[in-house]
C-alpha cells in the first residue's frame with residue numbers, strides 16, 4: 250500500500266478562533282496568524298511546499314469547476330468534539346477546505362466526545378444520502394457495522410486524524426503516525442536525561458481519551474522506552490485530552506506522589522495547561538530549570554508559547570491541518586481518479602533548549618530515523634496553528 254507524506258501548509262493568514270465553553274481549551278485567544286509549515290524538515294520560514302500548495306490549488310480549482318457546473322458535492326463530517334485547541338484548528342481546516350466556494354455542501358456534526366452520537370451522525374448522513382462521509386473517529390473500534398452500511402449505500406468514507414482499527418471499509422485515511430510521536434518523546438527524554446545527568450526517571454503520564462488511536466499510539470510508543478530503559482513509570486491516568494482532565498489528574502498525582510516524580514508526560518497541550526495549574530497550586534516547579542520535566546503533544550500555538558517560555562520542555566507536534574488533503578481526495582474520487590489509502594502528515598518536534606539538535610530512533614515501521622529538534626522561537630509561535 251503506497252504511502253504519501255505530505256506537509257500541509259496554509260499559505261494564507263489564518264485567524265484561529267478558539268471555541269469558548271467546555272472542552273478545556275487553553276482559554277488563550279490566538280491572534281490571527283500565518284499557519285506554520287508542518288513538515289518535519291522545513292524551517293518555519295520556508296515557502297509552502299510545492300506539493301501542498303498544488304494540492305490546495307487543485308482542490309479549490311476542481312471545487313470551483315464543480316461549483317461553476319452547479320454540481321456541489323455534499324459531504325457529511327462527524328467530528329470528535331471540541332475538547333482541545335488542536336480540535337478547533339482541525340475543525341477549521343476541514344470547514345475551510347470544504348467551503349461552498351470550493352464547491353461543497355458540508356454537513357458538520359460535533360459529536361462532543363460521544364461515540365454513540367458519532368455513529369448516529371454517520372447513519373443520519375446515510376439517510377441524507379450525502380455524496381461522501383468524513384469521520385474523525387473518537388475511538389478506534391466499533392466501526393465495521395456502520396462502515397458496511399455506508400458501503401451498502403454506495404457512500405465512500407474518508408477517515409482523518411485518528412484511525413479505525415476494526416475495519417478497512419473506508420476509501421482513504423489522512424493523519425499522523427501516533428506511535429512515532431510516542432517513540433520520539435521517549436527518544437528525546439532518554440537523550441535529555443543523559444545530557445542533564447538525570448540518572449533516575451520517575452514518570453507520571455496523563456493520557457488522552459482512552460481507546461483513541463492518538464492515545465494508544467503515544468502510550469505504546471513511549472512505553473517502548475519505559476521498558477527498554479527501565480524507567481520507573483509511577484502511574485498513567487486519562488485526562489481525556491482536556492484542560493480540566495489534566496488539572497484533575499495532576500492534582501491527585503501531586504497528593505499521591507508528592508516529591509516522588511521528576512517527569513510528567515501529557516498527551517496533549519490542553520492537559521499540560523491543566524497539569525501546570527495543578528503543579529503551580531502544589532508549589533511544584535516544572536520546565537527548564539524546574540524540578541519536573543514537562544513533555545506535551547500537539548504543539549498548538551499556546552503550547553509552543555509555553556515551550557518558548559521554558560514552561561514545557563518538549564512538544565511533539567500532531568498536525569491538525571488535514572482539510573486540504575481530505576478535500577483533494579474527495580475531488581479526485583469525484584473525478585474517478587485513484588487515491589492513496591494512507592496519507593501521513595509530516596510533524597516537527599519542538600524543544601525549549603538547543604543543546605540537543607536531533608534524535609535518532611527506530612520508528613513504527615522499524616526504520617532507524619534521525620529527526621530534527623526545533624528550538625522554539627517567537628516566529629514559530631506566531632506562525633503556529
Ligand code: GZL
Pocket residue numbers: 332333334335336410411425463490516517518546547567
Ligand atoms: C490527535 C488528535 C488528538 C489531539 C488532541 O490526532 O486526535 O485529539 O492530540 C485532540 O488535542 O483532542
Ligand code: ZN
Pocket residue numbers: 271272331361
Ligand atoms: Zn462539550
